[in-house]
Amino acid sequence: MTQLSAAQTPQAKPSDGSKALYGGKSTRRITVRDIALAKERGEKWPMLTAYDAMTASVFDEAGIPVMLVGDSAGNCHLGYETTVPVTLDEMTMLSAAVVRGTSRALIVGDLPFGSYQEGPVQALRSATRLVKEAGVGAVKLEGGERSHRQIELLVESGIPVMAHIGLTPQSVNAMGYRVQGRGEEAAAQLMRDAKAVQDAGAFAVVLELVPAELAAEVTRVLHIPTVGIGAGAETDAQVLVWTDMLGLTAGRVPKFVKQYANLREVMGNAAKAFADDVVGGTFPQEEHSVH
Numbered sequence: 001m002t003q004l005s006a007a008q009t010p011q012a013k014p015s016d017g018s019k020a021l022y023g024g025k026s027t028r029r030i031t032v033r034d035i036a037l038a039k040e041r042g043e044k045w046p047m048l049t050a051y052d053a054m055t056a057s058v059f060d061e062a063g064i065p066v067m068l069v070g071d072s073a074g075n076c077h078l079g080y081e082t083t084v085p086v087t088l089d090e091m092t093m094l095s096a097a098v099v100r101g102t103s104r105a106l107i108v109g110d111l112p113f114g115s116y117q118e119g120p121v122q123a124l125r126s127a128t129r130l131v132k133e134a135g136v137g138a139v140k141l142e143g144g145e146r147s148h149r150q151i152e153l154l155v156e157s158g159i160p161v162m163a164h165i166g167l168t169p170q171s172v173n174a175m176g177y178r179v180q181g182r183g184e185e186a187a188a189q190l191m192r193d194a195k196a197v198q199d200a201g202a203f204a205v206v207l208e209l210v211p212a213e214l215a216a217e218v219t220r221v222l223h224i225p226t227v228g229i230g231a232g233a234e235t236d237a238q239v240l241v242w243t244d245m246l247g248l249t250a251g252r253v254p255k256f257v258k259q260y261a262n263l264r265e266v267m268g269n270a271a272k273a274f275a276d277d278v279v280g281g282t283f284p285q286e287e288h289s290v291h
């Protein structure tokens, strides 16, 4: 695999803005090679989840370079309680829609619980469906040392893999939703997980809900980019669940979320205005009618 210099410094700036993942000139589909080059330049980049073609097209036009069809679709899009029940059929359908709705972003498809835990061969069979049937450019799976054999076989087979360590929500029944990597032993385990996925050939790694100082340390040590969610400001990239970020998620959202809009209020108010118009007879007007 490509060996990249870890010459990244805090001061490093994109040497050529036209090549930037976000704000750059290129309109072709972004590849994992572009992601590797961004780490060399010290460029930070954003990732958002997407679960449908329409939303994905909005983010693609906004220049978001990487989109994750997250299994958070389970609770954010399909009405399940957690990500655990999500099936590979569901992820294939949602991933295909996101690919169809985009032309520039690298689309990463999340492998759902139960689609890779049996071993490398099952992981390859599952990932192959996301690549062939949905057209994703990469897949993501959870686990560090415990998933390194799966990552190795996928990468050997030509499927780029984004790893995911720290809080791994598919293990909610075993670990809950708790900060990971607190304390010396847990921090050492997280560092071993990070090195294991890099050695297995992952092109990037999500660090979920880990102390900012530890995430910064992992980011300095690795030559592949780190993608933080609740992992502080020093990771190479940041990801948020789109319904959290836009204020559409019902109920409580994790503490690490910054809300950039309140779509729940906007959409609720629009639905009420429509309902009031219908009940009050003020919609449709003449201009909305045909004769």
Ligand SMILES: Nc1nc(=O)c2c([nH]1)NC[C@@H]1CN(c3ccc(C(=O)N[C@@H](CCC(=O)O)C(=O)O)cc3)CN21
Pocket (backbone or CB within 6 Å): 071, 072, 075, 076, 083, 167, 169, 177, 178, 179, 209, 241, 244, 249, 253, 254, 255, 256
């Ligand atoms: N809407 C949504 N947003 C997400 O970020 C998200 C999902 N769903 N589903 C899949 C996983 C699950 N994630 C979660 C779920 C819960 C917490 C949570 O309850 N965090 C607590 C802190 C826990 C602690 O301090 O130990 C919080 O208050 O943020 C965090 C991440 C992240 N992912």
Ligand SMILES: CC(C)C(=O)C(=O)O
Pocket (backbone or CB within 6 Å): 049, 068, 069, 070, 071, 072, 073, 110, 164, 206, 208, 229, 239, 241
């Ligand atoms: C939170 C991100 C990293 C994820 O795995 C998802 O959205 O499913």
Ligand SMILES: [Mg+2]
Pocket (backbone or CB within 6 Å): 070, 071, 072, 083, 110
């Ligand atoms: Mg996920």
